[in-house]
Amino acid sequence: MSFSPELHHWLILSTILFSIGIYGVLTRRNAVGVLMSVELLLNSAAMNFLIFNHYASKPFIDGAIMALFIIAVAAAEAVIAMALFVAIFRSRKTVDVTQINTLKG
Amino acid sequence: MNLSGANIDFTLLLPEISLAICGFAILLLGVTKRGKDFGFGLGLFGLIAALAFTVQQWGTLETGFFGMVTKDGFSSLYNIIFLLAGIISLLIAQTYLRAKKIDKPEYYALVLFSILGMMVMASSYDLIIIFIGLEIMSIPLYVLAGFHRFNPKSNEAGIKYFIIGAFASGFLLYGIALVYGAGATTDLRLIAANYHSMAQQAPLLLYAGVALILIGFGFKVGAVPFHMWAPDVYQGAPTPVTAFFSVGPKAAGFAALMRILDFGFDSMDEIQSVLWILAVLTMAVGNILALFQDNIKRMLAYSSIAHAGYILVALTVGGEGAVASGLYYLLGYTFFNLGAFAILTILDTRDGTDSRFSELTGMASRHPFLATLLAIFMFSLAGFPPTAGFFGKLYIFSGAVEGGFIWLAIIGVMTSFVSVYYYLRVVVACFFTKADHPFQQVAMNPYLALALIITAVGALGLGLFPSSWIDLSRQAFASFL
Amino acid sequence: MDYFFVALFVGMAFALVGGGLAISYLVAPNRPNKVKSQPYECGEHTVGPSWVHFNVGYYLFALLFLVFDVEAAFLYPWALVFREFGLIALFEVGIFIVILLFALVYAWKKGVLEWV
Numbered sequence: 244m245s246f247s248p249e250l251h252h253w254l255i256l257s258t259i260l261f262s263i264g265i266y267g268v269l270t271r272r273n274a275v276g277v278l279m280s281v282e283l284l285l286n287s288a289a290m291n292f293l294i295f296n297h298y299a300s301k302p303f304i305d306g307a308i309m310a311l312f313i314i315a316v317a318a319a320e321a322v323i324a325m326a327l328f329v330a331i332f333r334s335r336k337t338v339d340v341t342q343i344n345t346l347k348g
Numbered sequence: 349m350n351l352s353g354a355n356i357d358f359t360l361l362l363p364e365i366s367l368a369i370c371g372f373a374i375l376l377l378g379v380t381k382r383g384k385d386f387g388f389g390l391g392l393f394g395l396i397a398a399l400a401f402t403v404q405q406w407g408t409l410e411t412g413f414f415g416m417v418t419k420d421g422f423s424s425l426y427n428i429i430f431l432l433a434g435i436i437s438l439l440i441a442q443t444y445l446r447a448k449k450i451d452k453p454e455y456y457a458l459v460l461f462s463i464l465g466m467m468v469m470a471s472s473y474d475l476i477i478i479f480i481g482l483e484i485m486s487i488p489l490y491v492l493a494g495f496h497r498f499n500p501k502s503n504e505a506g507i508k509y510f511i512i513g514a515f516a517s518g519f520l521l522y523g524i525a526l527v528y529g530a531g532a533t534t535d536l537r538l539i540a541a542n543y544h545s546m547a548q549q550a551p552l553l554l555y556a557g558v559a560l561i562l563i564g565f566g567f568k569v570g571a572v573p574f575h576m577w578a579p580d581v582y583q584g585a586p587t588p589v590t591a592f593f594s595v596g597p598k599a600a601g602f603a604a605l606m607r608i609l610d611f612g613f614d615s616m617d618e619i620q621s622v623l624w625i626l627a628v629l630t631m632a633v634g635n636i637l638a639l640f641q642d643n644i645k646r647m648l649a650y651s652s653i654a655h656a657g658y659i660l661v662a663l664t665v666g667g668e669g670a671v672a673s674g675l676y677y678l679l680g681y682t683f684f685n686l687g688a689f690a691i692l693t694i695l696d697t698r699d700g701t702d703s704r705f706s707e708l709t710g711m712a713s714r715h716p717f718l719a720t721l722l723a724i725f726m727f728s729l730a731g732f733p734p735t736a737g738f739f740g741k742l743y744i745f746s747g748a749v750e751g752g753f754i755w756l757a758i759i760g761v762m763t764s765f766v767s768v769y770y771y772l773r774v775v776v777a778c779f780f781t782k783a784d785h786p787f788q789q790v791a792m793n794p795y796l797a798l799a800l801i802i803t804a805v806g807a808l809g810l811g812l813f814p815s816s817w818i819d820l821s822r823q824a825f826a827s828f829l
Numbered sequence: 830m831d832y833f834f835v836a837l838f839v840g841m842a843f844a845l846v847g848g849g850l851a852i853s854y855l856v857a858p859n860r861p862n863k864v865k866s867q868p869y870e871c872g873e874h875t876v877g878p879s880w881v882h883f884n885v886g887y888y889l890f891a892l893l894f895l896v897f898d899v900e901a902a903f904l905y906p907w908a909l910v911f912r913e914f915g916l917i918a919l920f921e922v923g924i925f926i927v928i929l930l931f932a933l934v935y936a937w938k939k940g941v942l943e944w945v
Contacts, residue, residue, distance in 0.1 A: 246832065261522060268515050277511055284518030291525035300532040309476050309534070311906075313521065315899045316483045320517075322892050323487050324510050327494050329885060331503040340511070343504050346580040356917060372931045379938035 253294045260287035274338040278324045282317055289313040355412040360419050363398040364467055370394025371460040378453030387453030388442050394460055399431045415535055416474045421824035426470035426603045429682050433595040434463045436686045439799035440693045441588035447697040450496055458488035466596055470603035475524045475534040478604050485600055486513050493585040505584025512577040520564025526557030536612035543615045558613060569601035570653045572629040582649035587696045590645060591689030594652045595682050602659055610671055623664040628759055630657030635763040638770045644692060644703045647770055654767060655681055661760055662744045665751040668825060673743035675821035680736030680810045684728035687803030691722045694790055708777040715790060719778045721804055728807045730771040731764050736810035743818060886944030893936055900929050
C-alpha cells in the first residue's frame, strides 16, 4: 500500500477526462450538456498545465497562472453560450441540438 | 523578482489600446439616449486611429512584456490586414443593419473587440497569449454570428459556431499543454532554441502537442476535415458578419500558424507531410463542393475554404519566399473577398431576398456599375490576370514547384480551373441570363460606395504592381527569422 | 497507507446507505393501494406540462456574479505580491478593475440589476 502517483498516472487521468469530454460533445442532445462537456475539455487541459508545472518546471508557476487564465476564459465562454441558448430557446422552444438543423448540412 | 528585464512599454500597445478605448466608449455611450448613433462613427474612428498607430510602428522590431508582445514587420502587416478588413466590413454593415432593424451599437463594439483579439494573436511570441488572443477574437464572433436575434437561421449559426469553436479551443489548449510539458516553457523563442533537446527527451508529447495545435487552428481557418461549420455558419449569419468572418479569423489563424510553425517548430520536418495532406484535401473539397451550391453565401463559404487551401500550400512549402507569397495572397484575398461580400450585402439589404443565384438575373441592366465590379471580384477570386488573385496563385504555385512539390502545384492548378466554373456562374447570372421578373432596386449611400472603391482599388492595385507588394511581404516575414 | 483509510471511509458510506435500504426492503411490509399512492403534503397531480416559466433575470444576475467572482480570483495573487513591484503593478490592476467597472456600469444602465 505504498502507491504514490507518478507523472504517467496523472497524464492518464487527464487523458481520460479529455476523452470523456470529447464523448460528451459528440453525444449529448441537450445543448447545456454539450457546454458542460466543453468545460470538461478546457479543465482537463488546465489540469495538464498544473501536472507539467509540478513535474517539469518546478520553481516557476507559469502552469498555475495558465490554469487561472483558463478558468477565466471558460467562464466567459460559458456566459456567451448560455446567452445563445436563451436566444434559441425563445425562438424554437427547445435546446435539443438534434432539432436545430434548418440550415442544410 | 524585478521587472527590469521585462521591458514594460505601453507605447508598443497603442493600436490595441485605441481599439479598446473606442470599444468601451461605444458600449457606454450606447446606453445613453443620444449616444446610440455614435457607434458607427466611433468604431471607424477607433479603427483609423489604430491603423495610424500601426503604420507608425511599421519599421520597428521590439519585444516587450517578457516577449509576450512583439511588434515586428510581420505583426504590423497582419495588423494592417485586420484593420482594413474591419474598416471595410464596418462600412458595409450600417446599411444592412438599419434595413433589418438590428442597428445596435453593440455590433460595432463587438467587431472592435474581435479585431483587438486578432491583433493580440498576431503580435506575440508566447503560446499562452496566442490562445488568449484567439479567445478574445472568437467570443465576440460567436455573438456576432447570432446577432440577428429574431431570425432562427442566425441563432442556429451562432450555436453551431460556438459549439465547434469551443471544441476546437479545447483541442488547441490541450496541445499547448502537451508542448509545455515537453519543453517546460510556452515561449516560442525558447522552443525554437531548445527544439532538438525537446525532440530527444519527450518526442511523444511534442508530436502529439503539435498535432493537436494543428487541429485547433485547422478548425479556425476552415481546413478540411475540420470545415463542417463553415457553410452553415456563413449562410446563417448576417451578411456583413459573414464578410468579416471570411477574412478576419482566417488571417488571424494563419498569422498564429505561421508564427508557430515557421518560427517555433521550424526544425520539425514531419509537419510538411501533414500540411501537404491538409492542403490537398482542403483545395479539393472546397472547390468541388462549391460547384453544387445554390445559395451564394454557401458557395462563397466553400470558396473561402478553398482559398485557405491555397495558403496552406504556401505553408507546406515553408521557407521565406513561399510563406511571404502566402502573406501576399492573404492581403489580396482580403480585398477581393470583402469586395464580393460588399456587393452581396448591398443586394441582401432588399426585403425578401435570400442570396440565391436566381436573384442575380438582370442585374447588369439595372446596375451596370455594380455588376461590373462583381465581375472584377469574381475574376480575381478565380485567378484571372491581371488581378491580385492571379499573381498570388502564381507566386504560391511557382514556389511549390521550386520547393520540389510538383504534385501539389498540379493539384492546385487543377482545382483552380474547377473554381473558375462557379465564379463565372455568378457573372453569367448577372450579365447573360434573361430575367423573368424585374430586378429590385438597390439603395446606395456614400459609405457603401467608399467600401466598394477601397476594395476595387486594392484588388486591382495589388495586381498591377505585384513585385513591390511581394517584396513588402518578404521583408515583413524576414523580420522575425 | 493513507489510501487505506480513504477506502475504509468510502466503504462505510456505502454500507450505511446500502444497509438502510436493504433492511427496509427486507423487513418493512409492502402493501400499496390506490389511496396511499397519491401525492401527499400539499402535492397535486400535475396538469399540463410541468415546465415553469423561467425568469431570465436569474441568469443575468448569475452571469454578473460569475464575472466578478473570477475578477476577485485574479485579485488574490496580485494582493500577495504587489508590494515588490511598486507603482506599475497598481496602475495595471487599476486598468483591470476599470475595465470590469465599465462592464458593471453597462449592465447597470441596461437594467440587469433591477428585477426584484
